[in-house]
Amino acid sequence: MILLQRRGLLFEQIIQACKAEDVPIAGADRLKIGAELAVRDLLALLTFLTLSEDDLSLASALRSPLLGLSERDLYRLASSRPAGRSLWAELRGRSDEFPDAVATLDDLRRTVDFMAPYELLEHVLSKHGGRERLLARLGPEAEDGIDELLNQALTFEQDAVPTMTGFLARVQSGDIEVKRRLEGAEGLVRVMTVHGAKGLESPIVILPDTMASDHARPGGIVAGPDGIPLASLPDEECPELLREAKERKKAADVEERNRLLYVAMTRAKQWLIVGGVERAARSGTPLNWYKSIESALDALGTVPCEWPPGVLRFQHGDWPGPGSAFDASQPVDGRELPEFLSDDAPSAERQVIPASPSDLGGAKVSGTGTSDEDRALRRGRQIHLLLEHLPGQPDPEAMAGRLLSDGPDRAGANEIDGLVKHALANLDRHPELFGEDALSEVDVSAHLPTLDHAISGTIDRLILRPEHVLAVDFKTNAVVPERAEDTPEGLLRQMGAYLEALELIYPDREVGVAILWTETRELVSLPHAIVREALARSTIS
Template identity: 45%
Template sequence: MTRDDATLAQVRAARPDASTWLSANAGSGKTRVLTDRVARLLLSGVAPENILCLTYTKAAASEMQNRLFRRLGEWAMLGDDALRGQLADLGEDGPFRPDFLQRARTLFARAIETPGGLRIQTIHSFCASLLRRFPLEAQVSPDFHEVEDRAAELLRADILDRMSEGPEGARIAELARHFTDSDDRIDALLKAVLSRKSAFLPPRSPEDIRALYDLPPDFGRAELLAEVFLGDERRVLSDVIRAMQDSAKTTDHGHATLLDTVDPSSVSALETLEKVLLSGPGAKEPFVAKIGKVPTKEARGTLAPDIADALDDLMRRVESARPARIALAAAERDIALHRFAQVFLPAYESAKTARGWLDFDDLIEKAHGLLSDPVVAGWVLYRLDGGIDHILVDEAQDTNPLQWEVIALLAQELTAGEGARPDTARTIFVVGDTKQSIYSFQGADPEAFDRMRASFAARLEAAETPLQVRSLDYSFRSAAAILAAVDATFEGAAGSGFAPEGHHIAFHGEMPGQVDLWPVVPKPESEEPDDWTDPVDRRGARHESVVLAERIADFIRDAVDRGQPLHLGDKAPRAMHAGDVLILVRGRQRLFHEIIRACKNRGLPVAGADRMKVMAELAVKDIGALLAFLATQEDNLSLATALRSPLFGLSEQALFTLAHHRKGPSLWEALRAQEAAFPETVAMLNDLRSKADFLRPYDLIERILTRHKGRARLLGRLGHEAEDGIDALLSQALAYEEGNVPSLTGFLSWMQTDDLEIKRSPEAAGAAIRVMTVHGAKGLEAPVVILPDCGARPDRIKDALLPAGPDAVWKARAEDQPALQADAVAHAKARAKAEADRLLYVAMTRAEAWLVVAAAGDVGKTPDASWYGQVARGLERAGAAPLPTPNGEMLRLGALPEGTAAPTDPSATGTVTLPCYFTEPAEVPRPTETRSPSDLGGAKALPGAGDETETAKARGTLIHLLLELLPALPAAEQAEAARRLLKAHGAPPEDAPEMAAEALRVLNDAALAPVFAPGTLAEVTLCGDIAGLGPLLGVIDRLIVTEDRVIAIDFKTNRQVPDTADAVPEGLLRQMGAYRAMLQALYPGRVIETAILWTSPGVLMPLPAALTEAALARAAQLDSQPAAS
């Protein structure tokens, strides 16, 4: 059969019998080539478990696996003729015998039934599986787990805190002295140290670090000062200061003030002298001695000639010493950082090991260490060699150097020794595109792509299995006009990875396409006056980002309303809809949010932000405010926030009236007093407050969302996109409970430090506009792509550490950077510019038919200063036509068809009848709700005691509070503190003295002193799962823990007290039995005792274990009985 050039290139690249290095342009079908190659390997008889395909992201691995399973599944159902056609299209040579067709039909079952499944995974997933297979050899815990970013951040902070409080605190203090007012952030610095730990371990000596800056080994501050201060400077400066002070010039007065602070024994004096005696960093010749210019002419004329000459000599010495000063300052910063790192890095690794944690870098490093260890590597490779015959690497341009080393170690058995056995065809397949390497912040090195190609070519050549190097130049995605704009834009950009001979060919050559370059939206000539009623982060209507956002929304609205025709590939023309639009920005800054807001204001469906910070979501903030109030009822602000939220829906006027006219400080008490006006609100809050101390955070949030219809209310006000944040909050509550004793206050504290970010699936946008970053759009495409964020950007380097060969240097401020750092910064800026070019390439090649480029504000003075300038230059090269618009002149290359097309509903689907299991709810067991040990049934008071009333419960709560807080105070202060506490918590004035007296009588009883002694624990939250009773969550009033026993004590304020333990009410025995059972699980091997402290008579009553165990058993027996029908 005959094939077109594009398909033929794909077929040749997918040859299963040849090792291949493939460079693939954007949209050239590399995922199809990968899928075809795996399918052809399976057809050739390769077992699924002998194939390893490494992808860059889990999404890419899932997409490739889905495509492969879809194809193999189709083969299983096709007839002979149709199957022969598909195999021929794949590149297989006929004739296809019946046994070959039968093999093709069984591949789907073989792939599904392969133990562990097809190995299509990220390199991190592969390394994790390798370490789990060989944990002893890799020296890792067999049950290790990958640490999440948030847990790692908390661990770093914890180690830093422990270091600062321990013997290494001096190293922290030394490090802190070198922080500047620039972008230095401690956690960013810690992450940088961890990412470049090879530069710190083994440790570098101070002499080594000074040598980096071309300083002598023993050069220090004394040597530096000796170069400038020769002994007569005080006399010279005194005369100069006096002349300046007598001058009429304010400049002289300012300089005199500075010079008066100069201390020749301090290095800071050199900085002061530089400010006065040298030109500034913005001068035409920066940091040059201002000979004859300081002081001013008037003051200088009053100086004696020898003083003037001595001042000029001092200037020259200051200028001459400046390079040594900034080099020494940089060396001292690096020395302090190295000293800190030598303690921090081992502490961090030790802490991770103790927890069984590995981060993503650890997975690669441990796997590399395993495969390169001469003691065990041979064994591991032998075992792997029997399992991996074919390695495929996707998105190779984003592979970092250490990952390449892991791949090379895996592949070495393919080309050497027993691994190159002649009876088994073994290959490596690598596909990538240096033009799309945009992940340098994750260590990606596009230059390694070419280096590794040469390395593999040489190794395979030596094994007489040459590497075929191929490219895919055809784009199946973009129209010819878009590709012409791309080629012209990057003409001459070889330094960014664009080969001079590289070009793109449109597979659909006749497909209409268009590139528009809109006029720049200028900055407004004058600032708008702020309206005090606007949010503080709201831009004015004339701000350039707001104007551009409005133009984009109007453009989309117009194109959709008039049914702009789109011809995509070889499909029939159709009308454009909102889901065709993909808007790409460089960062989620103000323009990003203004575009979303403008589109929503035009009634356009928009998917919202592609990434979401959970704790910044309004729905999550509203739930958090309610939780904060439930934890602390005195928190008026949180209650007010919750009341104004959709959860309760109070109007601003209603809240103001309630708060402004309240008689006391408590907003909650004011709300309760107005219960008749807000019955549903008070009832909901009362219900939640009664459960807050006993439900786990997840259960409490679920109660808000489900029982009280919180989810429906939030989605009704905030829209469907709020659901992602709500679900993420629930997931975080479960994650918190997995690693912590669940408590509401603990969860709130944990939540406040969380900066969890979740990613929305772009495929889930449906018929809505997608607004996302270019990085997030990698691998996506859209008929219409808008690039609005193409203005000039500052070329600042944010990295705190910069590479300097095998070392790393801590970047100083620009004006204080010695030559070594200045060169490193220049190199980093060049690499950043090259990556920005590649990012623009990725952005432009997402478009299928229509590409719109725009900018607001500054676009720079040269074409290379901004994406806008680069595209404008490229369009001019490509012969784009200028067109007048109401906002100025635009450029256009190519043309889309005019007129209108029949509208289409992208979400329309055929009508189907759902099976009953989709419409009829299944019977499910009622979920077990977490209960309190006090909710296990049984009486809580003696018959006729009357202690179950609400008044008695409130009295008991207040006495509990006193017994919890007062023991921490000196005895002399307890009575006054009791009075204040009872008043603050609303105790009836007539009952407060009696409550205080009862609590103080207990605290002052010498027989009860051990209960409240230092070291005992108050209000201990305890959770556990007891057979027959389910999950329990309770609070022990007082817990005493010794080496051999644990004593749980519960306070009871019943006025009528039993004489013996046998007479204790059943409900109290069950409660104490539950405490005893949970403590036995926590403290195996220790004696567990329980007791009740009756506060009214001040009696501590121990409870026999048999008594509480029997009561607990009765509670479990009652729970197991079926409910009456």
């Protein structure tokens, strides 16, 4: 962890230097999106795509790595156009000179009205090589800004209608600063301010800029008695009241400085490295972290290091001394390794993921049914839930209210009454499906010879009797087939899988499969022949 007292040029330079040396780094703990050059280039391109008459945004995009025109190219393009002619019109008219830029912009303009902000950004960065071009010119430090702009696009699409103009308005409306989560950056160097490091720890902490002096700035406002603001004056002109207020402020500043120093030093679990750059001497006694730490450690007894020269070391506890690193030139007492260490590891067996009986291909509905597919699916889940839990309930309406009052499949009070009536009508019509010998939501798994593949699914209702097993699946389709043979292909394949699995599990019992069409309350037994034939036509992706 590298901790600085404040953000500034050194903060960014440390990140750039670490990336240049391929040091695994998590980047800054805070990121100002609008200040990132890569982000500004991308936003200029997006702004032009929403308004082709925006010459400034197009010019910025053309000069960026995304489109790659030189300053000379842009000047030649813009200066020679007739008065009133847009830069985009001029560029298209000279497409033979700039074919790559025109082709890229044409493609993006065709898609801008049909893609969400995140999708369009990915289109620019991936298909058109935008990420690679930005990193090649701006360096690896540009990646943080690019990734954070993509995160902002995803967040925007969750919160609002995903229009490009809306996204640009949000991103450009203010200087967005993002606090990045670095707690999970194990094994990576984290660069942050001391304030941002509160509550964190690291085995090694570096304080690179501890020579910064905390001289009070001239002028300003100080708090007088009862918090009354007073204008600060030079010491020789200060009345007693103001001098006392300035002394109180100076003491408070020293206390805050020492508190932050304590926070910075205690972030290190094992090793604290303190450094800084000597600045020109000023009048008075400089108050800086380096001097404070140096004077304290001198009293405890520091040891000069041979290399690098001028470095002082203080150690406490069971720590190796300087120069105790491993010497590769010394002979090692080697041992003969066991033979198995040189053997190739056996190949891992390919894991077979069971297929779901409901995902064996084929249509699941007859005709068009309802036009609102999402509503139909939600209603189907609601009825399944009621058929599972209402049997045997003394107060089914109250139970239904609890089941459907919350969650993704919740229903309004006016809907619940109709759903309960629908479910109870099926319960009354087929009491044999909901008796004591019937099991609900039964998981079943087996390796089916017909498919030469494992399946794993859930049977809505399984009736177990000494000589007979019946698997029933609830279907809430609005359109109910008149004959078993007209059952949609996907449902026949599903029931065929249940039939074959149960025959393997219960070889000494007769197995049957049936569908309860809840819309008409009809229980339809499916002939073995048609479900077996449908299962043989199954496809497994």
